[in-house]
Amino acid sequence: MSGEMKRSGLSKGAPAPRFSDLESLREHLGDCARCSLGSTRGRLVFGVGDPHAGLMFIGEAPGRNEDLQGEPFVGTAGRLLDELLASIGLARSQVYIANVLKCRPPGNRDPLPEEVELCTPYLAEQVRLVDPKVIAALGNHATRHILGTDRGITALRGRLFQVDGRRVVPIFHPAAALYDQSKRAVLFDDFKRLRSVLEMPEENEPAHAGQMPLL
Numbered sequence: 001m002s003g004e005m006k007r008s009g010l011s012k013g014a015p016a017p018r019f020s021d022l023e024s025l026r027e028h029l030g031d032c033a034r035c036s037l038g039s040t041r042g043r044l045v046f047g048v049g050d051p052h053a054g055l056m057f058i059g060e061a062p063g064r065n066e067d068l069q070g071e072p073f074v075g076t077a078g079r080l081l082d083e084l085l086a087s088i089g090l091a092r093s094q095v096y097i098a099n100v101l102k103c104r105p106p107g108n109r110d111p112l113p114e115e116v117e118l119c120t121p122y123l124a125e126q127v128r129l130v131d132p133k134v135i136a137a138l139g140n141h142a143t144r145h146i147l148g149t150d151r152g153i154t155a156l157r158g159r160l161f162q163v164d165g166r167r168v169v170p171i172f173h174p175a176a177a178l179y180d181q182s183k184r185a186v187l188f189d190d191f192k193r194l195r196s197v198l199e200m201p202e203e204n205e206p207a208h209a210g211q212m213p214l215l
């Protein structure tokens, strides 16, 4: 049904084996070819940052620069993300950054459902190992997947959600602001809200899974 919230995509698919740390998970992935992107990618983009960060960013998939460098959110969108982080007093090394897919879809096309299903268990295991209090879902695809909804980012940004005991904050993808200057100001506002969600005491948690408006 249009707009309905379903089970989070993070809990779908065959669960990945459990690992004791991110390095072991990365080692297990190796030169992963579980989906067809394994044969078209340049470099597998695992994730980067503080392995025990309280804040984890999840985007859609690596783009061209990420595919070349093997790191998420590099290039112009990555520089904007660094600027947004600095605006709330954080550095890239203090958060963890990953994507729903670890390999670039050719020509930056949308991820296919089977690619998402095969790769998500590894993202879910990354989330379990990092154990962030807050997840910032960047852009339409990541937000829909994490929240299990078909509603778009424009309707969902500015709200706070709960998934498996974690706070989830949908935010425009920084790349969207590169082509639409009006989104730049919205992004900086959303990061201020993100800071307030990070600082929100646990007793202010909504009593049940769901959503509530941000401040």
Ligand code: SF4
Residues within 6 Å of the ligand: 029, 032, 033, 034, 035, 036, 037, 038, 044, 101, 102, 103, 115, 118, 119
């Ligand atoms: S996208 Fe994920 S499942 Fe597909 S090859 Fe890359 S790491 Fe493996």
